[in-house]
Amino acid sequence: MTSSVTSGAPSTPTPAVNSRGRVIVASLVGTSIEFYDFYAYATAASLVFPALFFPNQDGTTALLASFAAFGVAFVARPLGSVLFGHFGDRVGRKTTLVASLLTMGIATVVIGLIPAASTPGWAVLAPLVLVLCRFCQGLGLGGEWGGAALLATENAPAGKRAIWGTFPQLGAPIGFILANLVFIGLSQALTDAQFTSWGWRVPFLASSVLVIVGLWVRLKLIETPAFTKVVEAEAVAKVPVAEVFRTSWRKIVSGTFIMLATYGLFYLMTTFTLNYGVAATSPTDGSPAGLGYEKIDFLWMLIVGCVFFGLFTLASGPLAEKYGRRPMLLVVTGGIGVFGLLFVPLFAGGTVGVQSLLILGFTLMGLTFGPMAALLPELFPANVRYTGASVSYNLASILGAAVAPFVAVWLWEAAESPVLVGVYLTVMAAITFVALWLQKETRDIDFSGDIRA
Numbered sequence: 001m002t003s004s005v006t007s008g009a010p011s012t013p014t015p016a017v018n019s020r021g022r023v024i025v026a027s028l029v030g031t032s033i034e035f036y037d038f039y040a041y042a043t044a045a046s047l048v049f050p051a052l053f054f055p056n057q058d059g060t061t062a063l064l065a066s067f068a069a070f071g072v073a074f075v076a077r078p079l080g081s082v083l084f085g086h087f088g089d090r091v092g093r094k095t096t097l098v099a100s101l102l103t104m105g106i107a108t109v110v111i112g113l114i115p116a117a118s119t120p121g122w123a124v125l126a127p128l129v130l131v132l133c134r135f136c137q138g139l140g141l142g143g144e145w146g147g148a149a150l151l152a153t154e155n156a157p158a159g160k161r162a163i164w165g166t167f168p169q170l171g172a173p174i175g176f177i178l179a180n181l182v183f184i185g186l187s188q189a190l191t192d193a194q195f196t197s198w199g200w201r202v203p204f205l206a207s208s209v210l211v212i213v214g215l216w217v218r219l220k221l222i223e224t225p226a227f228t229k230v231v232e233a234e235a236v237a238k239v240p241v242a243e244v245f246r247t248s249w250r251k252i253v254s255g256t257f258i259m260l261a262t263y264g265l266f267y268l269m270t271t272f273t274l275n276y277g278v279a280a281t282s283p284t285d286g287s288p289a290g291l292g293y294e295k296i297d298f299l300w301m302l303i304v305g306c307v308f309f310g311l312f313t314l315a316s317g318p319l320a321e322k323y324g325r326r327p328m329l330l331v332v333t334g335g336i337g338v339f340g341l342l343f344v345p346l347f348a349g350g351t352v353g354v355q356s357l358l359i360l361g362f363t364l365m366g367l368t369f370g371p372m373a374a375l376l377p378e379l380f381p382a383n384v385r386y387t388g389a390s391v392s393y394n395l396a397s398i399l400g401a402a403v404a405p406f407v408a409v410w411l412w413e414a415a416e417s418p419v420l421v422g423v424y425l426t427v428m429a430a431i432t433f434v435a436l437w438l439q440k441e442t443r444d445i446d447f448s449g450d451i452r453a
Contacts (some may be wrong), residue, residue, distance in 0.1 A: 018221055022301070023155045024167045026221055027148040029214040030101055031171025031177070034144050035205060037108045037137060039179035040203040043071070047278070047295060048200045052116045069131050074402030077394035080142020080179030080240045085387030088147055089240035093154070093386065094221045094326065097147040101218065104140025105211030107133045111203030146390030149334045149373035153447070154382075156223035161447065162325065163317035165373030172369060173310035173362075179203055180299050187296055211351030226382040226448050235383045235452040244384040244391070251379040255392030256399065257435035258375065261336050263400030264428040265441075268421065269305070269361045272408040274298060276347075276418060277354065288413040289346070291354065301304045301351075309366045316370025325375045326441045332367045333436060337429035339364055343422030378442035382451045400428060417426045 018026075020446040035156075049069070080100070088096040111133045117126040148168035156164035186199040230236055237243040244252065279290020320328050339360060346357035372393070380388030404424075411420035 016260075017225070017236065018151075018155050022217070022221065023152055023164070026214075026217045027152045027168040028174070029210070029217055030097060030144055030148050031168040032174045033101065033171075033214055034141055034208065035172045035175025035209045036179045036203075037104060037175075037207055038141075038330070039176050040108070040182070040207070041073075041111070041134070041137075041268065042267075043183050043274065043299075045271075048196060049130075051196065052118075052200075053114075054117070055128055067165055068406065071402040071406060072131050072134040073141065074394075075331045076135045076138025076144035077397050080139035081146060081390035081394040082142075082387065083139065084143020085146060085390045086240050088150070088386030088390075089237055089384055092223050092227055093147050093150050094218065096233075096386070097151065097221075098141060098215060098218050100140045100143035100147060101211060101214050102140070104137050104144060105207060106204055107136035107140065108204050108207045110261075112201040116235070138363060142394050143390060145373075145393055146159055146377075146386050149389060150224060150226075150379055150386055153374055153377050154221070154226040154385075159321060161378070162320035162371050162374040162443075166313055166317040166370045167373075169311060169313050169370050169373050169439065172266075172363065173306045173313065173366070176306045176309070177303055182206065184296055184299050198446055208434055226451070229448065230383045230451045231441065233451055237383045240387040241391070243389045244380065247435065248380055248384065249387055252388060252392050252395070254435055254439050255376050255379050255389070255396040258439060259372060259385050259393055259396035259432075260400045261333055261425075261429040261432035262365070262372060262395050264297075264425055265339075265365055266369065266405045266409060267319055267401045269358070269365060270302070271405045272412075272418075272421060273358065273361075274302065275409070276412065277301070278294065288409075288416060293354075301355055306361040307357050307364035309369075312363045312365075312366030315371040316367045317374075319367075320371035320374065321371055321443070322394075324441045324443045325371050325378075326436055326439060328372060329368060329375070330433065330436050333429050333433045334365060336364050336368065337426045337433065340422040340424070340426030340429060343418045343425075347418055351368055375442055378445055378447060382448070385418045400427075417452055 016212045055355070080103075084096050084100050087099070111130065113439070114126055114129050114133070115122045117123050119126065145168070148171075149165060152164045152167045182203045183200075186202055187195055190199040276290045277293045278295050279287060281289055281292040283289060291298075316328075342357070342360075346353045346360075349356065376389040376392050377385050379392070407424060408421045411424060412418055414420065
């Protein structure tokens with residue numbers, strides 16, 4: 001007769017973890033909303049806002065004023081990275097991601113409700129409310145990317161951080177395609193007068209649906225293992241922004257300039273190309289000459305390019321794991337520098353040349369943007385990681401994105417061609433190349449064990 005002996009020691013419970021599917025959806029939904037909001041605003045800023053909110057300016061001045069309001073969000077983003085980074089490193093990733101999503105979502109819906117400047121009593125108030133909403137969008141966006149990147153990478157299995165880090169990055173092409181399909185559908189279903197009057201509001205109001213879905217998914221998350229270790233080790237930073245600048249300021253500078261070319265390419269490909277592509281070949285309002293494409297035709301060309309953006313974002317993860325973040329990005333950044341010098345011949349190559357430019361630019365965009373969700377967080381220990389990664393990412397947004405549309409229009413007008421715009425991108429790529437060259441490889445760091453700055 002045999003008997004079984006059971007140990008009196010209690011079994012150790014298996015710690016709860018976020019499933020792969022939940023991480024994918026939660027990180028992807030938030031960044032999809034982020035970039036949907038951006039593209040909706042960027043498209044409206046190019047096509048509608050100059051006449052609606054700055055009607056008393058000439059063509060170029062109104063466009064620049066619209067892009068200035070566009071850039072306010074990027075000025076606010078570093079402030080948002082400090083604000084939400086503080087709570088992300090002190091309270092946790094989950095709660096902070098919910099708050100950032102609400103902030104940017106509400107601001108986006110309000111933009112869709114602002115009366116035009118021609119409405120009695122709103123001549124000054126309308127552009128002011130627009131700028132305020134853009135500022136609030138920027139605050140929320142400042143905390144969104146860092147939290148989504150950490151949600152993906154801090155839940156990733158060993159050796160797959162760059163692959164899982166592509167989940168939030170895919171929100172950029174998805175958001176682009178969603179926003180532009182909405183604009184195309186509205187433009188085809190409505191007359192120009194209807195679109196200008198109320199149709200442009202639909203993409204902003206429709207984002208409320210995406211926000212609700214994002215909130216529902218994120219409220220079901222549990223905290224990431226890395227932040228749980230920080231709490232258990234009693235290593236939570238009292239003032240994360242002070243701690244990260246005290247201990248890791250060089251990493252912030254490095255991360256900012258590593259991200260510079262990515263941001264510059266991103267906003268030139270999405271905002272400048274649209275503006276240049278649809279501008280009249282012989283304008284009569286003082287604006288610089290463009291390519292004269294119909295708006296719908298050029299949006300379809302952008303969507304085709306953005307498919308390559310998504311595909312090569314996915315491809316970038318395995319490449320960054322196989323070859324390392326630094327070697328891969330050095331090659332891609334060199335390619336961006338060369339690409340900037342091809343603006344004139346490609347833009348002058350007819351529809352084939354323009355489509356080739358868009359495909360090549362968006363391909364490079366996917367390859368450089370994809371690994372950033374792994375690389376920037378890897379620069380910082382877990383107790384200041386949310387703040388450090390977010391501040392670097394959003395400081396780069398000022399240097400590489402906030403001024404890019406404004407500078408691009410100015411250079412385009414000055415040269416009466418896109419030649420200087422391409423040189424501008426090449427200069428940004430050169431700066432990023434140097435920053436990458438000086439930065440050590442981060443692929444093999446102890447991501448979970450490094451918890452104290």
